[in-house]
Amino acid sequence: MAAACTRLLGQIGRHALLTQSCSTGNLTALPPRISRLGGVRAYGTGGTGYRSKLFNSPPLRFGGRTLGCAFLLGGGFGLYQTIKFTFQRQFADQTTDAPEREPALTLYQYKTCPFCSKVRAFLDYSGLPYQIVEVNPVIRQEIKWSKYRKVPILMVDDTVQLNDSSVIISTLKTFLVSKEKTIPQILICYPEMKSTNDRGKEVIEYNNKYWVMLSESEGDQLYQEKGSRKEEMKWRQWADDWLVHLISPNVYRTPSESLASFDYIVREGKFGTFEGFFAKYVGALAMFLISKRLKRRHNLQDDVRQDLYTAVNDWVSAIGKTRKFMGGEQPNLADLAVFGVLRVMEGLQSFDDMMENTKVKYWYRRMERAVQHKGQN
Known part of the structure; x- marks a missing residue:
C-alpha cells in the first residue's frame, strides 16, 4: 500500500512540474489537464470513471511548481517509509530466527x-x-x-x-x-x-x-x-x-x-x-x-x-x-x-x-x- 501511494504521489508531482513548463500568465496555453492523460489513474470512492476534484480543478497561479515539489517530497518520504518498513520487517524476521539464550x-x-x-x-x-x-x-x-x-x-x-x-x-x-x-x-x-x-x-x-x-x-x-x-x-x-x-x-x-x-x-x-x-x-x-x-x-x-x-x-x-x-x-x-x-x-x-x-x-x-x-x- 505504501509503495502504491508513493508511485501516485510521484506521478502527480511529475505532471504538476510539467504544467509549469508553459506560461503561467496565459491559462489558454496550458496543456491538457492531468485527468486527460492516459497514463494516470485516478483513485477515489466513486464508481467507475470517478475523478477526484484535484485532477479536474484548474492549477493555481504561481503555485504549480511548489505543488509539484511538495508532491515529489511526499513521494520521496513515502519511498523512505516503505524501505524503512521493509528493513524493519526483515530485521524482525532475523531476530525471531535467532537462537534463544544460552541455558544456565x-x-x-x-x-x-x-x-x-x-x-x-x-x-x-x-x-x-x-x-x-x-x-x-x-x-x-x-x-x-x-x-x-x-x-x-x-x-x-x-x-x-x-x-x-x-x-x-x-x-x-x-x-x-x-x-x-x-x-x-x-x-x-x-x-x-x-x-x-x-x-x-x-x-x-x-x-x-x-x-x-x-x-x-x-x-x-x-x-x-x-x-x-x-x-x-x-x-x-x-x-x-x-x-x-x-x-x-x-x-x-x-x-x-x-x-x-x-x-x-x-x-x-x-x-x-x-x-x-x-x-x-x-x-x-x-x-x-x-x-x-x-x-x-x-x-x-x-x-x-x-x-x-x-x-x-x-x-x-x-x-x-x-x-x-x-x-x-x-x-x-x-x-x-x-x-x-x-x-x-x-x-x-x-x-x-x-x-x-x-x-x-x-x-x-x-x-x-x-x-x-x-x-x-
Missing part, C-alpha cells in the same frame, strides 16, 4: 573425577558458561536433593537434571547443533535402563548415550568424513569402558603414589579438617589396597604402567600422523573424552611417566591449547 548450567562434581573432567572439557571447548558446585565426597550434602547419588550431575536452568557424563555431552552437543529441539526433548532419546552387573549389583545405564541425535542433513554436515561418526562413538565408549579403569591402579600403584594422590585430592576437593586428614591417610591406604583388586578385575599386568602406555599409544595410532586430532583440524567428542580422563592425573607421577614414555605428548598439548582457547571465548 550448574555442574555438580568432584574435581578429580575423570567423568566430571570429561564434562568440563566439553563445556570449556564449547564455550558454554557454567557454574561449579564441588561436592563433598564423604557426606555428599550438596546433592542430597537428588535420587541419583553420583557425579557428574548437570542442572539446566535449575529445572532439568542430566546424569551420566556421556549423556550430558551427547545431549548438549545435539542441542548446540540442532536448534529445533529443546534439552528436555533431546533427553527423551536417552532412556534410563536398570540392570544387574556380574557382581549382582543394580546399575543404571543409558541407551544411545554415545549417539548425537541429529537429522540426516545435520549429521552429514557435522560428520563430513566417511566413518567419522562411528569412529567417534567407538573411542568415546573406549574411554569409558577401558581407559578410565586404568587411572586408579596407576595413581594408587604404590603407597607413596597413593599418598601423593590423596594429598592432591584433599587439596583440590571439598573436605573439612578432620575429613581431609582421614581421607589423606586412611583413604590413601584403602585405595592402595583397592587398586590391587581393580588390577585383578580388569586383568591388568603386574606393572600397570604398561597397560596405560599401551592404551595411550593405541589412541595416538588411531589418530594417525596426518591428523591433529581424531576430529581432524578440530577436536571431536572422542578427543574431549580421552583428554578429560587423562587430565585428572596431572601433577602426579603417573602423568609424568605417561608423557615421557608414550607418544601422547604433542596431541595432549594441542588439546590443552584448544580447550583453553575455546573456554576463554
Whole structure:
C-alpha cells in the first residue's frame, strides 16, 4: 500500500512540474489537464470513471511548481517509509530466527573425577558458561536433593537434571547443533535402563548415550568424513569402558603414589579438617589396597604402567600422523573424552611417566591449547 501511494504521489508531482513548463500568465496555453492523460489513474470512492476534484480543478497561479515539489517530497518520504518498513520487517524476521539464550548450567562434581573432567572439557571447548558446585565426597550434602547419588550431575536452568557424563555431552552437543529441539526433548532419546552387573549389583545405564541425535542433513554436515561418526562413538565408549579403569591402579600403584594422590585430592576437593586428614591417610591406604583388586578385575599386568602406555599409544595410532586430532583440524567428542580422563592425573607421577614414555605428548598439548582457547571465548 505504501509503495502504491508513493508511485501516485510521484506521478502527480511529475505532471504538476510539467504544467509549469508553459506560461503561467496565459491559462489558454496550458496543456491538457492531468485527468486527460492516459497514463494516470485516478483513485477515489466513486464508481467507475470517478475523478477526484484535484485532477479536474484548474492549477493555481504561481503555485504549480511548489505543488509539484511538495508532491515529489511526499513521494520521496513515502519511498523512505516503505524501505524503512521493509528493513524493519526483515530485521524482525532475523531476530525471531535467532537462537534463544544460552541455558544456565550448574555442574555438580568432584574435581578429580575423570567423568566430571570429561564434562568440563566439553563445556570449556564449547564455550558454554557454567557454574561449579564441588561436592563433598564423604557426606555428599550438596546433592542430597537428588535420587541419583553420583557425579557428574548437570542442572539446566535449575529445572532439568542430566546424569551420566556421556549423556550430558551427547545431549548438549545435539542441542548446540540442532536448534529445533529443546534439552528436555533431546533427553527423551536417552532412556534410563536398570540392570544387574556380574557382581549382582543394580546399575543404571543409558541407551544411545554415545549417539548425537541429529537429522540426516545435520549429521552429514557435522560428520563430513566417511566413518567419522562411528569412529567417534567407538573411542568415546573406549574411554569409558577401558581407559578410565586404568587411572586408579596407576595413581594408587604404590603407597607413596597413593599418598601423593590423596594429598592432591584433599587439596583440590571439598573436605573439612578432620575429613581431609582421614581421607589423606586412611583413604590413601584403602585405595592402595583397592587398586590391587581393580588390577585383578580388569586383568591388568603386574606393572600397570604398561597397560596405560599401551592404551595411550593405541589412541595416538588411531589418530594417525596426518591428523591433529581424531576430529581432524578440530577436536571431536572422542578427543574431549580421552583428554578429560587423562587430565585428572596431572601433577602426579603417573602423568609424568605417561608423557615421557608414550607418544601422547604433542596431541595432549594441542588439546590443552584448544580447550583453553575455546573456554576463554
